[in-house]
Amino acid sequence: MDKKTDKKKKYRITTSCPQCGCGGEAEMSEEELKKKYGDVPNIHLECHECMMVMDATVEEDKKSGDA
Numbered sequence: 818m819d820k821k822t823d824k825k826k827k828y829r830i831t832t833s834c835p836q837c838g839c840g841g842e843a844e845m846s847e848e849e850l851k852k853k854y855g856d857v858p859n860i861h862l863e864c865h866e867c868m869m870v871m872d873a874t875v876e877e878d879k880k881s882g883d884a
């Protein structure tokens with residue numbers, strides 16, 4: 818559909834469970850992010866290991882190689 822993703826922001830979502838120590842990382846576009854979590858600054862995810870609800874860190878994923 819889109820020829821380039823230049824204009825689309827990408828976000829990196831990182832999680833780190835304080836209880837069991839597992840962590841994860843995911844990348845999604847702004848669209849996906851909003852669709853999944855809504856337009857909120859803070860995302861909470863459930864740990865798939867221990868089901869604890871934890872904060873996820875969302876960072877804008879800058880293009881690699883640009884820095």
Ligand SMILES: [Zn+2]
Nearest residue numbers: 834837864867
């Ligand atoms: Zn956990």
